[in-house]
Amino acid sequence: MSFRLNPKSSAYTYRVVIVDADPLLRVALASMITRVDGFTVTHSTGNFQAALEYVRRDQPDLVLIDIVVPWLTGLDVAKQMLSESSDLSVYVMSAHDYGEVVNHILELNITGFISKPVSPGELATILLRHRKNRPPRPSPALEKLRTFIRDKNFKSFNEQARMIASHLLAETNQNLKLLNEKLDIFYHTVVDDKPELEPAGPTDLLPLPDVTLLSVVSMVELILFFILDQAFKRSSLKRNPRLKKVFGHIDRNLGRSLCLMELVDHCFISQGHLSRTFKKNFQVSVMEYIHLKKMALAKAYFLLTERTVAEVADLTGYNERSYFGKVFKKFEKSTIQQFRQLTVRADTQAAMVMSHSHWKLLTYFGGEEPS
Helix, strand or coil: CCCCCCCCCCCCCEEEEEECCCHHHHHHHHHHHHCCCCEEEEEEECCHHHHHHHHHHHCCCEEEEECCCCCCHHHHHHHHHHHHCCCCEEEEEECCCHHHHHHHHHHHCCCEEEECCCCHHHHHHHHHHHHHHCCCCCCHHHHHHHHHHHCCCHHHHHHHHHHHHHHHHHHCCCCHHHHHHHHHHHHHHHCCCCCCCCCCCCCCCCCCCCCCECCHHHHHHHHHHHHHHHHHHHHHHHHCCCHHHHHHHHHHCCCCCCCHHHHHHHHCCCHHHHHHHHHHHHCCCHHHHHHHHHHHHHHHHHHHCCCCHHHHHHHCCCCCHHHHHHHHHHHHCCCHHHHHHHCCECCCCCCCCCCHHHHHHHHHCCCCCCC
16 A cells, blocks of 8 residues: 545645634634635634744744734734745735725735625635645645755654654644645655555555544654655665665564664675665664664554553563663653653543554554454
């Protein structure tokens, strides 16, 4: 199986921030906007300072902002937004005549003017014109991931994976359907569909509807690990096809103890060559890479099952629970207990029923479905 983007879905969704003091109007505008294919409202606020923070943090595509003539407060904020984000499109709204503010609008290079009361037809026309004339902006979080791939720096990716997962959720306003589309497209652009590696990419890596987690960001972090791992391996294989056997052996044996000499003996490759190749293509040692893979699998067990720490340690090839805990803390920068508290399940253990989709998702990270 491999990622497939639904051809009927929009290849890109423009993110919109609504800024207006009238809460009823904000609701109405949000309803109008979401009816237009390819647009979603990520934030709606009556607070100018909050809107400015949203733009700084989440880098939306469009802002619809009331200018509050005659004081021009909205234009002041729009000016600040545009000074900090050159790719941003700002549409100002006002019940006043366009002629009263035209000079200010032209001076600030405002994208467009929307007169109040706003009609659904007029707004739809404006949005569709915008979609036609303004190419979509790349996701800042996904662009960051591309730099890790380009720089062959798997280590830096792992250090920043959780932060990037959080930014992705913020970019999509925690809209999992939109996030799934983003990751589908990203997967296709960084991972070839040629069957050099197993397992191939799954069709749906995002948390399925019955995965009841309070910490979605942890699951997104795991999914990013899966995608980047595939991308790094495929990139390495283009330079050194002999690594196929190494990667395959690691993936098939995450559930038991692995050492460098076993890889050398099994894959008929010199220790020096293997070590140099990993450092060059991943910026981590072979054993660091194996531990990172095992930690991803351990987190998947913690997120998707009710396994005990001792059971997860055994399932990931660590004979001693204390050593497993030390390795986890070294690579995850938190204790196992802290991680489990952060990602506590929304359901109780007594009510927990492991579904097929849970196990399907777990197997993508190297887990084993119970017999």
